[in-house]
Amino acid sequence: MFFASDNAGPVHPKIIEALAQANQGYALGYGNDPQMAQVRQQIRDLFEAPDAAVYLVATGTAANSLALATLCQPWQTVFCSPVAHIHEDECNAPEFYSGGAKLTLVGDQDKMTPDTLRQTILNEEVRGVHGPQRGPVSITQVTERGQVYTLDELHALTSVAQEFGLPVFMDGARFANALDALGCSPADMTWKAGVDAVSFGGTKNGCMGVEAVILFDPAKAWEFELRRKRGAHLFSKHRYLSAQMLGYLADGLWLQTARAANATCTRLAEGLRELPGVALLYPPQANMIFADMPRALHQRLHDAGAVYYITRGTLAGDDPDELLTARFVCDWSLGADQVDAFLAAARD
Amino acid sequence: MFFASDNAGPVHPKIIEALAQANQGYALGYGNDPQMAQVRQQIRDLFEAPDAAVYLVATGTAANSLALATLCQPWQTVFCSPVAHIHEDECNAPEFYSGGAKLTLVGDQDKMTPDTLRQTILNEEVRGVHGPQRGPVSITQVTERGQVYTLDELHALTSVAQEFGLPVFMDGARFANALDALGCSPADMTWKAGVDAVSFGGTKNGCMGVEAVILFDPAKAWEFELRRKRGAHLFSKHRYLSAQMLGYLADGLWLQTARAANATCTRLAEGLRELPGVALLYPPQANMIFADMPRALHQRLHDAGAVYYITRGTLAGDDPDELLTARFVCDWSLGADQVDAFLAAARD
Amino acid sequence: MFFASDNAGPVHPKIIEALAQANQGYALGYGNDPQMAQVRQQIRDLFEAPDAAVYLVATGTAANSLALATLCQPWQTVFCSPVAHIHEDECNAPEFYSGGAKLTLVGDQDKMTPDTLRQTILNEEVRGVHGPQRGPVSITQVTERGQVYTLDELHALTSVAQEFGLPVFMDGARFANALDALGCSPADMTWKAGVDAVSFGGTKNGCMGVEAVILFDPAKAWEFELRRKRGAHLFSKHRYLSAQMLGYLADGLWLQTARAANATCTRLAEGLRELPGVALLYPPQANMIFADMPRALHQRLHDAGAVYYITRGTLAGDDPDELLTARFVCDWSLGADQVDAFLAAARD
Amino acid sequence: MFFASDNAGPVHPKIIEALAQANQGYALGYGNDPQMAQVRQQIRDLFEAPDAAVYLVATGTAANSLALATLCQPWQTVFCSPVAHIHEDECNAPEFYSGGAKLTLVGDQDKMTPDTLRQTILNEEVRGVHGPQRGPVSITQVTERGQVYTLDELHALTSVAQEFGLPVFMDGARFANALDALGCSPADMTWKAGVDAVSFGGTKNGCMGVEAVILFDPAKAWEFELRRKRGAHLFSKHRYLSAQMLGYLADGLWLQTARAANATCTRLAEGLRELPGVALLYPPQANMIFADMPRALHQRLHDAGAVYYITRGTLAGDDPDELLTARFVCDWSLGADQVDAFLAAARD
Known part of the structure; x- marks a missing residue:
């Protein structure tokens, strides 16, 4: 992840x-x-x-x-x-x-x-x-x-x-x-x-x-x-x-790896969209997306081992509902299983 | 070579x-x-x-x-x-x-x-x-x-x-x-x-x-x-x-490859020293030597497929005895056989 | 001027x-x-x-x-x-x-x-x-x-x-x-x-x-x-x-010349303030002011020989009421008479 | 001087x-x-x-x-x-x-x-x-x-x-x-x-x-x-x-001042040439000359108030006969009297 x-x-x-x-x-x-x-x-x-x-x-x-x-x-x-x-x-x-x-x-x-x-x-x-x-x-x-x-x-x-x-x-x-x-x-x-x-x-x-x-x-x-x-x-x-x-x-x-990364990212974006409290910031078009997500959700994902950057805000903080912005980038090598595991962790 | x-x-x-x-x-x-x-x-x-x-x-x-x-x-x-x-x-x-x-x-x-x-x-x-x-x-x-x-x-x-x-x-x-x-x-x-x-x-x-x-x-x-x-x-x-x-x-x-290159170069230097008309310009100490050699010898070596730089003078020229300076560098991967083949070609 | x-x-x-x-x-x-x-x-x-x-x-x-x-x-x-x-x-x-x-x-x-x-x-x-x-x-x-x-x-x-x-x-x-x-x-x-x-x-x-x-x-x-x-x-x-x-x-x-320039600029600012259709953009505090003025006024001043930069808009244009921004800087050597002549030309 | x-x-x-x-x-x-x-x-x-x-x-x-x-x-x-x-x-x-x-x-x-x-x-x-x-x-x-x-x-x-x-x-x-x-x-x-x-x-x-x-x-x-x-x-x-x-x-x-400087320098060079122990290093052609002169002579000139650079050697030293190199440059404003005073001091 x-x-x-x-x-x-x-x-x-x-x-x-x-x-x-x-x-x-x-x-x-x-x-x-x-x-x-x-x-x-x-x-x-x-x-x-x-x-x-x-x-x-x-x-x-x-x-x-x-x-x-x-x-x-x-x-x-x-x-x-x-x-x-x-x-x-x-x-x-x-x-x-x-x-x-x-x-x-x-x-x-x-x-x-x-x-x-x-x-x-x-x-x-x-x-x-x-x-x-x-x-x-x-x-x-x-x-x-x-x-x-x-x-x-x-x-x-x-x-x-x-x-x-x-x-x-x-x-x-x-x-x-x-x-x-x-x-x-x-x-x-x-x-x-x-x-x-x-x-x-x-x-x-x-x-x-x-x-x-x-x-x-x-x-x-x-x-x-x-x-x-x-x-x-x-x-x-x-x-x-x-x-x-x-x-x-x-x-x-070169096109195959890019296609794979884009597809993985699309799968991730679609999954994120369905999560309550999550808002995508830009229309996902390639292999990188930004999303606002509540701190509690970030915390859960990090505890589950997901690695990504929080580009606005910080995990440290009291309010579990505060929205922090995350950046997700999908490497060519990331499998659909990784995305699914991530989304599963998010849904828990 | x-x-x-x-x-x-x-x-x-x-x-x-x-x-x-x-x-x-x-x-x-x-x-x-x-x-x-x-x-x-x-x-x-x-x-x-x-x-x-x-x-x-x-x-x-x-x-x-x-x-x-x-x-x-x-x-x-x-x-x-x-x-x-x-x-x-x-x-x-x-x-x-x-x-x-x-x-x-x-x-x-x-x-x-x-x-x-x-x-x-x-x-x-x-x-x-x-x-x-x-x-x-x-x-x-x-x-x-x-x-x-x-x-x-x-x-x-x-x-x-x-x-x-x-x-x-x-x-x-x-x-x-x-x-x-x-x-x-x-x-x-x-x-x-x-x-x-x-x-x-x-x-x-x-x-x-x-x-x-x-x-x-x-x-x-x-x-x-x-x-x-x-x-x-x-x-x-x-x-x-x-x-x-x-x-x-x-x-x-790192020391093994350097040692190999230095040894190959020593072998080359010793072989060159014995060739008539060849003069080494500096005492060979590592994996690079310079030698003055007659044009005719250079020509023979190039014809035999040897690859090296001539740093003073040029193959083009009439006088077979004119001395041109060559630089020889030995890569770690060069075998003694390459040196021997080179020297053999030089001796022909 | x-x-x-x-x-x-x-x-x-x-x-x-x-x-x-x-x-x-x-x-x-x-x-x-x-x-x-x-x-x-x-x-x-x-x-x-x-x-x-x-x-x-x-x-x-x-x-x-x-x-x-x-x-x-x-x-x-x-x-x-x-x-x-x-x-x-x-x-x-x-x-x-x-x-x-x-x-x-x-x-x-x-x-x-x-x-x-x-x-x-x-x-x-x-x-x-x-x-x-x-x-x-x-x-x-x-x-x-x-x-x-x-x-x-x-x-x-x-x-x-x-x-x-x-x-x-x-x-x-x-x-x-x-x-x-x-x-x-x-x-x-x-x-x-x-x-x-x-x-x-x-x-x-x-x-x-x-x-x-x-x-x-x-x-x-x-x-x-x-x-x-x-x-x-x-x-x-x-x-x-x-x-x-x-x-x-x-x-x-050095202080005398600056004081003179500042005073001249204050005199100019006060005069401009009284002119209809003129608005100063920043509180005048030293020897430089910016003012919005109608094109017709600019034209009159330029015809009278006043020299200054128009920093937004251009004299060329049809609408005499369009506001163009001017920058006025007072040199230490400018006399009150220059300001008065300028204001007189503006009032004509 | x-x-x-x-x-x-x-x-x-x-x-x-x-x-x-x-x-x-x-x-x-x-x-x-x-x-x-x-x-x-x-x-x-x-x-x-x-x-x-x-x-x-x-x-x-x-x-x-x-x-x-x-x-x-x-x-x-x-x-x-x-x-x-x-x-x-x-x-x-x-x-x-x-x-x-x-x-x-x-x-x-x-x-x-x-x-x-x-x-x-x-x-x-x-x-x-x-x-x-x-x-x-x-x-x-x-x-x-x-x-x-x-x-x-x-x-x-x-x-x-x-x-x-x-x-x-x-x-x-x-x-x-x-x-x-x-x-x-x-x-x-x-x-x-x-x-x-x-x-x-x-x-x-x-x-x-x-x-x-x-x-x-x-x-x-x-x-x-x-x-x-x-x-x-x-x-x-x-x-x-x-x-x-x-x-x-x-x-x-511009040509007059250069001519004056060159002439002054020629006068200086000619005077120096006649001094025993002095050797000009380059043929004097414009308004700058270099000369080898014994330390004792340098000392005398400096004591007399002459100002110039010593470009090789130093006044400090024991041997009065050691040659030190001086650079002399003539400004447009230097009069012949300055040169004459300098040469007089040198001859003393």
């Missing part, structure tokens, strides 16, 4: 297998391994983007920070949601990698809207050289609150960015979960929707630690390579990043 | 096994995995340093850059050899992580001497606020030319640093190879020799991608953690870094 | 005189001029701070950025008002000088309150190593909307900062105007009110270009000096900064 | 006069003053560069750092002399402004030669993504040892840079002194000689604190403006920078 995060589960056996399979003989380091050539081709095919530049790094923060730094000048500002991972959970990594750019928060929700985005962009850079200059728009898909932008919503946001000539980055740490939710193609959700660069996350979806960064316009490919090296994110034994990604891509494993 | 680098060989099966073993159930991320607690304790024991702060990252450049940045202010300069990896091969990563510190080159050899170090330190910071301020001394052990500082040499260098109140960092990408060469204890080669922080490399010695950074004075431990996170080097699925390190430490695997 | 800014007026004749007087013979550069010794002593006396470190720079942005960078680590965030000059008008200079720190906005007004400040601080750093760490609180006095924090308000804000162990910086670009408004001593408004470092602005109040930075705790004095030099803000012919400051301090010139 | 530096003398009366003259009424700040339009035009005319972007800053370090940062990426290295001011005397300001670029030292003299430059460039960037990438070449004219590159020498150096597609920056802190020495036009010594950007120094030559940065290719003009603002070097009361520069340019004052 581990719902704390999708980075806490095991690596998918097929990824482990792919690592073992790559572990033969000698291979040039630093991205010159033959496996990387395959990765590059497969990702270009998958995204219908024959010219895209494709790179691998080991952490989501590296993917986000390196991609944003490539799109952003130090005197610019990145437009993002106030709950964006890049703003709240990366200890200023985007500021570090960009050389001191700013992040400007759009609206007060996890999902930006075209109106809040346009208004925020308009508010910046009305002071010539004095204010921060307008920089890239960063969209998290799935959002940090578990919601998925529809293709229409994406188009509307990127249209606003294009009005102002701003590039668009998609933080796809949970790319596969979003894609499964939308049922569209990777191209539909990215460059066809106006996205210039995307991170294609593997770590939260069954890999050990690998994320692809895809630049649909390869003009800055070499700059990205230099930034990756300078950031100490170019792996010498790179083939083991490649191998993970190959295992992830093979036979659509 | 692959002598190009010790980052090109396979991962040791026991490391792969350790990864598979760690791949069970759920574990908290970001270094809070139970395996990391074991790693910390084992490294403290190994280094006889019960208070040391111990962290894992995935690349050697990350280990070097984060450790140096923790020891160095942006207005200071790092004293290092002119062929130091941090100077020549990290695309300005130390400058990036330190926020713009300088590197000041000591002498014109791979090994610094107390005299060249003292003189170089004296030459800096004679201009008050105007010049770069004196910062840490960085020592690579094994050096980038395959040489090993003796304990006496280390003591002499760190004594100079201490005269000026400067901290000492040891780039231990090939720590195990040096330790095997010296036959001393990890404590002897580090804090007992005046070293304040060290990277304990795993990647070049049989791991997939893991380096420990050890701060003997834990005063800056939290700062290091923040720098690691901000640098995007904190792994969410951290247990797979821990697992590699556990496998590496278990039953002294 | 120039109300656009207090950086657009002439330098006070006594400052010019002080420059001419300093222009004799030779003096050591880089802050070693004898005038600087006088400046240091006079400012320590004025602030009743015998140990304070005192430095001069030429721009307000340099004063703010260098002081904040000295108080802030790159992984921290600065708490400030959403209209703070450091956030809106310095093109990411604080981010640059701090090495990539973040700015976290407090509340939605120019004046922070203890409640909004405490809540904002509480919201940060609940995520351990992941979120930005709490850093200094920056208070602008006079605020960017022309308001002055009372001593009680200052004490209340700095108490919140102290609860969390955070240092407090005061952006005193209009320090003298605030002091005149409060009628207290410089010590009262700074270290006695819990302020750790302050910029004491001269440029907007009759000088050519000089700001003092005062660190009440001199522990980081040398670091500040190195940051100033590294930022290229250490003047070689430093005596001309010192001379400006000496002229500014002599016979309380 | 003040020979310590050309930043220690008074400001030329005509510059003071120009400041007083500019001190009338109101002017828009931040470079929008009408004086700046005149400066821009006059400098374009002077350099025969009608499209050049022209900016003013207050310190030489700011001019160098901002210009280099505009020409250099953070992963590149700047090629410069080992005694370059940017390397030795700016406390890592170029590293700070460039976001962590490196400086690679060319040869072991103050003057780079085409051969040392080409060899140094060839040595860099032979390691693909791993090494620092080749960046701009920085030439100091007058060099830090008082020597002047001839036009032929400049052409030869910039040709090497062009071979590799590298931009060339000229640190012209003593531009006027060099121009007087060469007797050529500003265009001859800059863009016609292959220089892409130059700082045109005023501070060391009679101004209070002003340097022009001239970008012959205006493509990066806006970037420079943003960097200047972000670096806190955009003056609000900018007209006083403009006024200094206007006074400096008027009637060729």
Whole structure:
């Protein structure tokens, strides 16, 4: 009953297998391994983007920070949601990698809207050289609150960015979960929707630690390579990043694991909905949900061994009816039995 | 016959096994995995340093850059050899992580001497606020030319640093190879020799991608953690870094692989020495050697399938007798048969 | 009728005189001029701070950025008002000088309150190593909307900062105007009110270009000096900064010019208040006011030659009654006659 | 008898006069003053560069750092002399402004030669993504040892840079002194000689604190403006920078003061040459010379009140005959009588 995060589960056996399979003989380091050539081709095919530049790094923060730094000048500002991972959970990594750019928060929700985005962009850079200059728009898909932008919503946001000539980055740490939710193609959700660069996350979806960064316009490919090296994110034994990604891509494993996680989460959401006193905060759309639940219920679940984060309030407290907000994230590996056990504990 | 680098060989099966073993159930991320607690304790024991702060990252450049940045202010300069990896091969990563510190080159050899170090330190910071301020001394052990500082040499260098109140960092990408060469204890080669922080490399010695950074004075431990996170080097699925390190430490695997690589390299050096027209440039002491060899010999070896870097000169050229310099690095996995095959090809 | 800014007026004749007087013979550069010794002593006396470190720079942005960078680590965030000059008008200079720190906005007004400040601080750093760490609180006095924090308000804000162990910086670009408004001593408004470092602005109040930075705790004095030099803000012919400051301090010139500017602004505010259709947005407290005025009135004033910024709306437009917001700033040199002429034009 | 530096003398009366003259009424700040339009035009005319972007800053370090940062990426290295001011005397300001670029030292003299430059460039960037990438070449004219590159020498150096597609920056802190020495036009010594950007120094030559940065290719003009603002070097009361520069340019004052300083220095050099035991280290070409002189002579001069730096050795010591190296710099304001008094004291 581990719902704390999708980075806490095991690596998918097929990824482990792919690592073992790559572990033969000698291979040039630093991205010159033959496996990387395959990765590059497969990702270009998958995204219908024959010219895209494709790179691998080991952490989501590296993917986000390196991609944003490539799109952003130090005197610019990145437009993002106030709950964006890049703003709240990366200890200023985007500021570090960009050389001191700013992040400007759009609206007060996890999902930006075209109106809040346009208004925020308009508010910046009305002071010539004095204010921060307008920089890239960063969209998290799935959002940090578990919601998925529809293709229409994406188009509307990127249209606003294009009005102002701003590039668009998609933080796809949970790319596969979003894609499964939308049922569209990777191209539909990215460059066809106006996205210039995307991170294609593997770590939260069954890999050990690998994320692809895809630049649909390869003009800055070499700059990205230099930034990756300078950031100490170019792996010498790179083939083991490649191998993970190959295992992830093979036979659509990446979509299967995401589908499993989403389905588990749906099962959990449906179960929670039926519980008295429980209110879901956002429409469940992928593998993460938030719910208000009475303290007594939280206590019972924790006593039963359930693990998850309480994001508002604290178990310590007297009032058993006080509502505390919980975040539940379903890892690819969580079985329906875990959900059922959890719901059973909740109902006791 | 692959002598190009010790980052090109396979991962040791026991490391792969350790990864598979760690791949069970759920574990908290970001270094809070139970395996990391074991790693910390084992490294403290190994280094006889019960208070040391111990962290894992995935690349050697990350280990070097984060450790140096923790020891160095942006207005200071790092004293290092002119062929130091941090100077020549990290695309300005130390400058990036330190926020713009300088590197000041000591002498014109791979090994610094107390005299060249003292003189170089004296030459800096004679201009008050105007010049770069004196910062840490960085020592690579094994050096980038395959040489090993003796304990006496280390003591002499760190004594100079201490005269000026400067901290000492040891780039231990090939720590195990040096330790095997010296036959001393990890404590002897580090804090007992005046070293304040060290990277304990795993990647070049049989791991997939893991380096420990050890701060003997834990005063800056939290700062290091923040720098690691901000640098995007904190792994969410951290247990797979821990697992590699556990496998590496278990039953002294790390010393066995280094010993094997050093022995292979000695065999290679001895064979090369007997070849006419071949001159070794440095006394072979660990798992890397440099040799001047006639172009015709290089050509024959390349035709036979040997892989290694020519670091001075180029195969293209007419004169068969012109001496080109080669670098040979022996991976832990290289067998004596590979060396013998190479030497046989050379003798043909 | 120039109300656009207090950086657009002439330098006070006594400052010019002080420059001419300093222009004799030779003096050591880089802050070693004898005038600087006088400046240091006079400012320590004025602030009743015998140990304070005192430095001069030429721009307000340099004063703010260098002081904040000295108080802030790159992984921290600065708490400030959403209209703070450091956030809106310095093109990411604080981010640059701090090495990539973040700015976290407090509340939605120019004046922070203890409640909004405490809540904002509480919201940060609940995520351990992941979120930005709490850093200094920056208070602008006079605020960017022309308001002055009372001593009680200052004490209340700095108490919140102290609860969390955070240092407090005061952006005193209009320090003298605030002091005149409060009628207290410089010590009262700074270290006695819990302020750790302050910029004491001269440029907007009759000088050519000089700001003092005062660190009440001199522990980081040398670091500040190195940051100033590294930022290229250490003047070689430093005596001309010192001379400006000496002229500014002599016979309380700095308070006289601020008093004059404040009085002019009061006269303007009183006149505007009597005009039909005009509404002042904030209580006028120093030398800057904001007013909503109908477009037709703006047009008449502009036709009459008045110069000021319209900060919301634009002259272009059809509706003569639409309210546009204006900002009026009174320079020390503006005479009552200018105000009267302006009001006369407004009344026509 | 003040020979310590050309930043220690008074400001030329005509510059003071120009400041007083500019001190009338109101002017828009931040470079929008009408004086700046005149400066821009006059400098374009002077350099025969009608499209050049022209900016003013207050310190030489700011001019160098901002210009280099505009020409250099953070992963590149700047090629410069080992005694370059940017390397030795700016406390890592170029590293700070460039976001962590490196400086690679060319040869072991103050003057780079085409051969040392080409060899140094060839040595860099032979390691693909791993090494620092080749960046701009920085030439100091007058060099830090008082020597002047001839036009032929400049052409030869910039040709090497062009071979590799590298931009060339000229640190012209003593531009006027060099121009007087060469007797050529500003265009001859800059863009016609292959220089892409130059700082045109005023501070060391009679101004209070002003340097022009001239970008012959205006493509990066806006970037420079943003960097200047972000670096806190955009003056609000900018007209006083403009006024200094206007006074400096008027009637060729800048060449007159440089000529005076050079002539004084020649007189000094000729006098020193005739003294027994004195050896000039470099051919005197502008307003700075270095000489080896016996300790006893130094002592006598210091006792007589002469002020200058001893750059090698120290007055403290027993041997009256030991040679200590002195640096003598002649300010524009130093009269022949000062030199004669100095030489008389030396001869006593």
